[in-house]
Amino acid sequence: MSAPTVAVVGSLATGRSYDPPLRDVAVAARAAEEIGRELAQRGCGLVVFSSDEGFIEAAVVRGYVRSGLARPGSVEVRGPYRAGPTEFPEARAHPELFDTRPEPTPDWEVSFYRVLLHVDATLLIGGGRSTFIAGLIALSRRAAVAPVGTFGGAAEKAWHRMHGEPDAASEEDLSAMVSTWRPGSAEAIVGSLLRQHERRLSEQEQVRRQAAAETRRRAWSLLSALVLLTAGLAALPAATAWRPGTWAAVTLLVFGPLCAAMSGALIRNVFDEVGEWLRAAVFGAAAGGLSAVLFLAAQLTTNPNLLQGDSAARLGYFVVPVGFAAGLAFDAVLTKLRGTDVVRTQPVDATTTDGRAAP
Structure with a gap:
């Protein structure tokens, strides 16, 4: 099975309101780094949109690069041309790891949602409305998605929505997404993404075989x-x-x-x-x-x-x-x-030629 490309979506910025509110922001940032490190160890690629520290991409990329296992070109940076910070600090020391692809449109939502229609998996931490929509897009595509709801934000809302989807993830995986963060949680989150991705590839292969048959x-x-x-x-x-x-x-x-x-x-x-x-x-x-x-x-x-x-x-x-x-x-x-009445079943009216009933 080929490792999936994971879109990293979410934010932990202070000074803005979240529904539900964020919890343990410092732990959430550390968790994002641990997940980034685990994604690199599993050979997954990243799709990120902004290097702003308010978004989780910065922490995920930091852990991803520091693992020392990132492959050349495995961090795909997507964003509107000249519309926001897309230069990650790690790119200065490891430029070979980054593949920057500026979008021609100045509207970040167009490029953001368009990319989400093609990625293999989506990671959600914190975030607001766009994070929740990203989760809904992944669920509607039956793509792998891991809403880490334990830290609140729109990721928690996406987890509730995912919990209502049949066969979206196992009960064990869903529990890991909202459990208190501890050693091994990153492995559980990334493992869930890989299992979901493998199941989707299996379903696609089955559909392909049925179509060929x-x-x-x-x-x-x-x-x-x-x-x-x-x-x-x-x-x-x-x-x-x-x-x-x-x-x-x-x-x-x-x-x-x-x-x-x-x-x-x-x-x-x-x-x-x-x-x-x-x-x-x-x-x-x-x-x-x-x-x-x-x-x-x-x-x-x-x-x-x-x-x-x-x-x-x-x-x-x-x-x-x-x-x-x-x-x-x-x-x-x-x-x-x-519908043809081959044998007529109605009674025969037995009468004589002169109209009298036959004896």
Whole structure:
């Protein structure tokens, strides 16, 4: 599993109000450094927005660089061009670790929220409205997020929201995010981010495999439809080669529309994106076969000797399209057949010719 890139969001600045209020600001700053060190040890990358000491990025980057494990270009600095302090003190001694990417827009919110749509994970500590929104974005994307709610601020609100999301994180991880800070808390927070990220990658891989399997099923379904349609059309010239009235000639008159019906049903199934192509083929065969037989029965009713003459072979040019159309609309055909009253069940009014009741 590749290590995620973590967006660092939050603030611990004094002199501003937080809802809920901040708690243990000094401990929170130290916790941010410890989390930064742990992120470097786990090989994670950072996405930061400001070097202002009022934001948690400064403390996280400080711990990240001091770990001595940061990789070149692993600290991605994003922010509006010339719109705020983005030069971290650590960049003077270790410029190779920083990848500064100024945003062309002067509006910090545009660049800030746009970046959050693409990061792998989000770390929240303290903060206000934008921190809470960052947490909601991560939750809506089902991306990994760690709101360290034990220090208050919007991160605590995001933790409450995360607690209501099914399968967002384990109960153990959620408890670690609001427990009193102690040795090992940073490992628990970063471990939660990595587990969430691994689960998201697993879900994406499962979706990719399902999409690939569905693509293969569609391809096989369409290939089967082509083969069946070819077989149905091939029955037309084959029927002319047999002597009219023989069992082989009659069989071809049924075999042709039956194959065409299954072909139509499979094509319909691909367009509807149902996926149950075997079920569609059986239903299409039933609808097309019965429609073709009923068509032949109707013709034989008016001309009982129809299958004995040369015109019997020409019937295939009618029954094959009938079968294909019935297979293409098999649901409507079967519904119609199910609603047909084949046997009349109402009582017969037994009367004589002169109107009197029969004895």
